[in-house]
Amino acid sequence: MSSTQILPVRTESTPPALNASPLETGWQRQGKLWSNLRELCEVLRIPASSASLIADEELLFQHVQFKTGQRIHTIGQPFDALYIVHSGFLKTVLIDEFGNEQVLSFPMKGDLFGVDGIHTRRYASEAVALSNCDLILLPFKKLTALGRIHLEFEHSIYSVMSRELVREQAMISMLGALSAEARVARFLVSLSDRYADMGYSSRLFNLRMTRHEIGSYLGLTLETVSRTLSAFNEIGLITVDQRSIGIKDPEALKTLRRLPPSSARAKQVASRKARQQPREASQRSGAPCEAFPTAV
Amino acid sequence: MSSTQILPVRTESTPPALNASPLETGWQRQGKLWSNLRELCEVLRIPASSASLIADEELLFQHVQFKTGQRIHTIGQPFDALYIVHSGFLKTVLIDEFGNEQVLSFPMKGDLFGVDGIHTRRYASEAVALSNCDLILLPFKKLTALGRIHLEFEHSIYSVMSRELVREQAMISMLGALSAEARVARFLVSLSDRYADMGYSSRLFNLRMTRHEIGSYLGLTLETVSRTLSAFNEIGLITVDQRSIGIKDPEALKTLRRLPPSSARAKQVASRKARQQPREASQRSGAPCEAFPTAV
DNA sequence: CGGAGGCTTGAGATACATCAAGGATCGTGG
DNA sequence: CCACGATCCTTGATGTATCTCAAGCCTCCG
Structure with a gap:
């Protein structure tokens, strides 16, 4: 619709070397360039049945495309928007004091990322495209304004953030146990x-x-x-x-x-340990099937 | 940063009479203390200088008290409110299929918990008082309604949730590395x-x-x-x-x-290994104090 | 005073990391 | 089209950080 969807890729800090791929398929052409609210909710896997939401047809969210290896945002960069993956695969990472990467998540279709930037107004992590990606750009102000208009949508925002939190809790549990x-x-x-x-x-x-x-x-x-x-x-x-x-x-x-x-x-x-006979020895954490009462 | 003002801040002295203790489910509402919005923001460590916020003096949030060992909420229990720690110490835990506890956090003054319940409308974790606690009860509906009235406060809600997410990211990084x-x-x-x-x-x-x-x-x-x-x-x-x-x-x-x-x-x-001479051996992760050499 | 958690410490077991070498895959340039 | 280098992946040998098991002590509380 609009003529402004030129803005293809906002590649900031020099991504590795991936210049020169002229014959690359037209990833810029593929995919949608704008989504309305209904489509947004759909990809987020949240119910959006409300009439008011569906009605809001002219409210559009811009898509942005990134190529494999490109960075969507880096640590410390001023925060202004969240992203939803429409297609493609990414990773989000933390960088420690020695420059080592710690992968936090592998966002894919329907996943939200960038939330960690709200608190300090700067992204706390870095997001990198593992494949060519089509992302929905969600300016944070626009999002919260929208939440005020559509109460149902506001709840969805909180809900998705909560979902992320639960996911990270599961991650912590997994790493710990x-x-x-x-x-x-x-x-x-x-x-x-x-x-x-x-x-x-x-x-x-x-x-x-x-x-x-x-x-x-x-x-x-x-x-x-x-x-x-x-x-x-x-x-x-x-x-x-x-x-x-x-x-x-x-x-x-x-x-x-x-x-x-x-x-x-x-x-x-x-x-x-051919000679040493270690008997059974499978206690505590137990074999696959093991019932345990106790706790607390 | 004293929360003196109107409130008689009782540092975790045992709340007077708590009718027995069903220990489960039931949080005894002592209903004695109330906080207004300004005090709420103060304990949450978020700026609340806006006139509109301070003005809202009659909007009060109820406090609830728990004794050591009591459960604030359990996994699967219907979600309806968030909690902010006003005083005392708690732990939040996940329970695995064998009944083993996995500690997720140790909330203390100023910390928010219960956010994991928003998504599924049921708490995903269990919160237990490690000492006598005084908590501010935040009914979720009341909270979001308030956010709609005070834009500044709405941002604070998002901000605090984001802060929790960042905290968990740091936790994941720590456990992983x-x-x-x-x-x-x-x-x-x-x-x-x-x-x-x-x-x-x-x-x-x-x-x-x-x-x-x-x-x-x-x-x-x-x-x-x-x-x-x-x-x-x-x-x-x-x-x-x-x-x-x-x-x-x-x-x-x-x-x-x-x-x-x-x-x-x-x-x-x-x-x-008396005989075997293990050279210096401090490569890679390095000794306590080590400038950042290479890496990446 | 006794019992039940909670804490410390040792000895030994082991899961995972580290170090190392070679093979597979793919983009790039001759 | 093929050779080349750069990654990426696999597998083995070895090291070690952490767990497991066990025993004894401490502290609190009824």
């Missing part, structure tokens, strides 16, 4: 679920991130991630071929707490 | 800072939580927490006597990444 195997398993399951939500296959998909990024996200090294995937493959839970993952036994992945002592690891254990 | 020693050190520093904010001594204070709870919060076992505190004590960073902590070297605690190879651990290392 689960084994490497359980973390990787849950990561795969959550990816699988997200793909299903987006209409892709939940059984066969491609990872958009490196082992290093997965490891950072899960609090593990890339070698441990790689080994764990290989182990899952060996016992038939999944198939792995580089970035391609096939989910073979979703149920087992969902409930996995520690790898069964058999399989690949058995040989290792056997060889290492 | 730091050693046990660094986690404990940072925990002590953050406690010290909070005590200072509240007007207590930042150098000498009492822990309100057990080693087990600290360990759960930091993703460690209680033994590791205990040992780490003992080690800090041995090298003079702190003094420890049960729940009483004295901060001796705040700067060292702030920058600590891993314990210097000397001290208690030295003897252990020495005895264990």
